[in-house]
Structure formats: C-alpha cells, structure tokens
Amino acid sequence: MRRNDVFSALLALVLGLAFRVSGRAATAGDTLPDSASARSAGLADALSAAPADLDAVDANPAALAGLPGTQVSFQYQRGLSDDAFGSIHVGRPFGSMTMGLALGAFDAGQAVIFDGVSERSVNAQKDWTASLSAAVPVGRSALGLTVKYLSSKLADTASASTLAADLGVQMVVGRFSFGAAGQNIGGKLRYVERSHPLSQLVRAGGAYHLGSDARGAGLYADARYRFEKSDVIPAAGVEFIRAPLALRAGYLFSDSVTSLTAGAGVQFGRLRLDYAFGMASEFDDRHRVSLSAAFGGERP
Numbered sequence: 001m002r003r004n005d006v007f008s009a010l011l012a013l014v015l016g017l018a019f020r021v022s023g024r025a026a027t028a029g030d031t032l033p034d035s036a037s038a039r040s041a042g043l044a045d046a047l048s049a050a051p052a053d054l055d056a057v058d059a060n061p062a063a064l065a066g067l068p069g070t071q072v073s074f075q076y077q078r079g080l081s082d083d084a085f086g087s088i089h090v091g092r093p094f095g096s097m098t099m100g101l102a103l104g105a106f107d108a109g110q111a112v113i114f115d116g117v118s119e120r121s122v123n124a125q126k127d128w129t130a131s132l133s134a135a136v137p138v139g140r141s142a143l144g145l146t147v148k149y150l151s152s153k154l155a156d157t158a159s160a161s162t163l164a165a166d167l168g169v170q171m172v173v174g175r176f177s178f179g180a181a182g183q184n185i186g187g188k189l190r191y192v193e194r195s196h197p198l199s200q201l202v203r204a205g206g207a208y209h210l211g212s213d214a215r216g217a218g219l220y221a222d223a224r225y226r227f228e229k230s231d232v233i234p235a236a237g238v239e240f241i242r243a244p245l246a247l248r249a250g251y252l253f254s255d256s257v258t259s260l261t262a263g264a265g266v267q268f269g270r271l272r273l274d275y276a277f278g279m280a281s282e283f284d285d286r287h288r289v290s291l292s293a294a295f296g297g298e299r300p
Contacts, residue, residue, distance in 0.1 A: 036075045036087040036104065038290035041276035042263020043237025044250025046222035048205040049179035051142065051172050054091045054292070057100055057133055059203065059222070060168035060181040061144030064098040064135035067091050070295040077288040082109030087129075100133035100146075113155060122156040133166075141171045144181075150198070152189055162187035164198055180204040200227045210240075217241040220250075243267060248276070263288075270294045 037055040040047050047056035047063070054071045056063035070092040077085040087104035108125035131148035146166040153159045168181030184198040205222035220237040237250030246265035253259075263276035274290040 036085075036089065036102070036290075037073055037292075038075060038263055038274035038276040038288040039239075039246075039248065039265060041077075041278060041286075041288045042248035042250060042261055042274070043220055043239060044222075044235040044252045044261045046205060046220040046235040046237040046250060047207075048168070048181055048203045048222050049170060049177045049207040050218075050220065051170050051177050051179075054089055054100070055290075057089065057091065057102070057144075057146070060170060060179045061100070061133045061146040061166050062135050062142040062168040062170040062179060062181070064091055064100050064133055064144055065137050065142030065170070067093055067098045068294075069093070071292065072295070073290055073292040075288065075290045077286060083107065084109075091133075096136060098135050100131075100135075102129070102131045102133070102148075104129040111155070123153075125152065125154050127152045140173065141169060144168045144170075150187070150189070154191060158191040160189035160191045160196075162189050162198065175209045177207045177209070178205070179207075197228075201225060217246075237261075246274075 036058055039055045040059065045059060047053065048060040050056035050059075050063055052066035052068065053063045054067060054073055071090070073089045075085075075087045075089075083106070085104065085106045087102060089100065089102045091098060091100040104127075106125070106127040107123065109123070110121050111124035112119050113122055128151045129148060131146050133144060133146040135142055135144035144167070148164055148166070149161065150164065151159070151161040164187035165185045166181055166183045167185065168179060170177060170179040180203065182200075182202050184200045188195045188197050190196070201224050203222060203224040205220065207218050207220045209218040211217055217239050220239070222235045224233045224235070225231070226233065231254075234253045235250065237248065239246060239248045244267040246267075248263040248265070250261040251259060252261070261276060261278045263274060265272055265274040270293055272292045274292070276288040278286045278288075
C-alpha cells in the first residue's frame, strides 16, 4: 500500500469515528476541548497539523510522534471573571513510539446562590483532567490516541466523572503538513439524574513551515466542527521566529468565543517562556502563560 493510501485510510477512520459520536454538549466539562499552552493560544489553537510538537497534543494526539526528546510544559490561564486554568504536559519518546501525560485543573470562581430564604457563596465549577497519549509514525504519516479522565463538580454539590478519547492523524509533505482529529469521543457527565455529553468535535487543518524545521516559524490554518452547535469555526495563526524571540498572532472566526489572539515567546537555552492574550466578544480578556523545558534532543 502506498504512503498516501495509508494516510487516506487513517484520515477516513478519524472522521468516521468522530461523526459517529455526534451529540449535544454539556455546559460543564468544557475544559477538555481547549489547548493548554500559551503558544497554541497565541495561534488561535490552529495546531491540528503541527508535527512533533508537544504544544499541539491537545489539538491532535498525533503531534507527539517524532518528538526529539523529553519535554515538559507548565501552563496557567486567568480571565477577568475570576476563572483560572492550569496544567502540566510531559512528552517522551520510547523508541518509535512517543508517550504523553497531562494533568489539568479548572476553577470557575465563586458564585452566590439564593435558595429563596438565604444566600450562600459556592464554587461555581471545578474540573480535574488526566490524560495519557501515544503516537507512532506510519511512513510520512503519524497516528495518535489520547485517553482522558474528567471529574467535574458544580456549585459544591453535584459531581460527575467520565472517560473520553481523542484520535488523530498527521502527514508531512515537504514544508507542508496536514492533520485531522476527532475529540472527546464517548463519555457523558452524569449529575444526579441528568446526563450531559461532552463537547465533541472534529477538526482538520494544514500548515506551511517557513523554514526547514517543521517546529519553527510557520502559517497555520484549522477548522473545527462542533456537534452541539452544528457549526464550523475556522481559525488561522502565524508565527515568526528570530532567536531568541518568537511573535505570534491568530484569529478565530466566531462570534461566541475569543476572536483575536496574540502572543510572544522567549528562549533561554532549553527553557522557553510563552505568553498569550485573547480578546473575547464577552469582554472577558484572557491571559495565558507557559513555561516549557527540553531534556535531551532539541529545544522546545
């Protein structure tokens, strides 16, 4: 079988599985679709086609394949509405396979509940996530899988947990790369007597790398289909690198989520500090910071 035929078969598998699990999403558990890193946020999360890139694993688990060495990344995000999100990602190659581990926590902040008699302050929502990823090369293509666990608690009273999976493929052709992924496949959050499917989506994208290194400066494009709203959200990002500084900008073509994004990164040896800023239509600007480190192989 030719390499192009292998990639076409893998792509069809991803799209088929993603469309089989279409459904309506819950209001909770929305931490799962978000890419965690500040670099990804500065590029409007348009990284489903970024190869050998730990920053892209939340968009496409196949991005782990070919990681040049062990990498660790810490992220933190805070919005003006008192919500906060933090996570840690680790990726390491084991022969031809690359494994990844991620832990995340989301806190929506305090809310006041009135029961008709008195008021009390509660935590609006807390989510905890843990995921295990694996990716392998298949010729010029790569196949990746992420299995993740989500635990969610609403208003300090109702709790739920579930398992879900992401499945993705990528292909590199010269300076171009392409990718597709199905995200949050399976799993429902059941609060008391009500079940809420996770926010499921399918995404596909492409990238053009401005240098010979696929992990360097480039142009990125991505489109996401969200089953709960039956809509398509295109996104685009651009990254310029002049060592040790990287500048990024992106745009999400949607009225309901953050639209214009911008970011920057500074390299300090094997450490990289990234910052991203997103201007939301709800006037809740979001700031995200990441610190990445490489141990062996190339710099992050």
